Amino acid sequence: EDQVTQSPEALRLQEGESSSLNCSYTVSGLRGLFWYRQDPGKGPEFLFTLYSAGEEKEKERLKATLTKKESFLHITAPKPEDSATYLCAGKDRDDKIIFGKGTRLHILP
């Protein structure tokens, strides 16, 4: 059965303290690995799509990477406004999208 598992469930960092969020997946014929950001009371907002192992994408303080078994969302020198829940999702060969449960990130000023 296809699965996407995110860790940790929650993470508290000091402003400026870099870290990484993990998304491990077992998705048959992965056709895309998506990262979203979700703020309280809002819908998920698209960040990145990764298609193949070794691929990397960056946006401001965020960088997403992909291996054959997992993806990482690296956050460099985070600011309080980076506080949110980060969701990972994999798309399988049948176009089905499986979401992880998310990582709640809190950046302390």
Place this chain on the structure above:
Amino acid sequence: NAGVTQTPKFQVLKTGQSMTLQCAQDMNHEYMSWYRQDPGMGLRLIHYSVGAGITDQGEVPNGYNVSRSTTEDFPLRLLSAAPSQTSVYFCASRTDSTNQPQHFGDGTRLSIL
């Protein structure tokens, strides 16, 4: 800059009542989906549509109906509300290009008493 619009934002129902959650998108997207999000669980797919007149079941379809008479609108109907349907419901859309990301609305927070 509307994107995906969901109404209402909040709703409280009594067990057994029916209602329709509205979803509209102005991006001419073919694909539309309904998800529910519950604490400690990932987004779960309820129903989806690949175009006007075409709908299909997702992971958790029981107790819900959908229709897609136009490209823009994809309403979700609760036939007889149950407390287990208390959740936050999200509508999403994307183009028919396979690897394009979904665009989500801001959700409807539904409580069933």
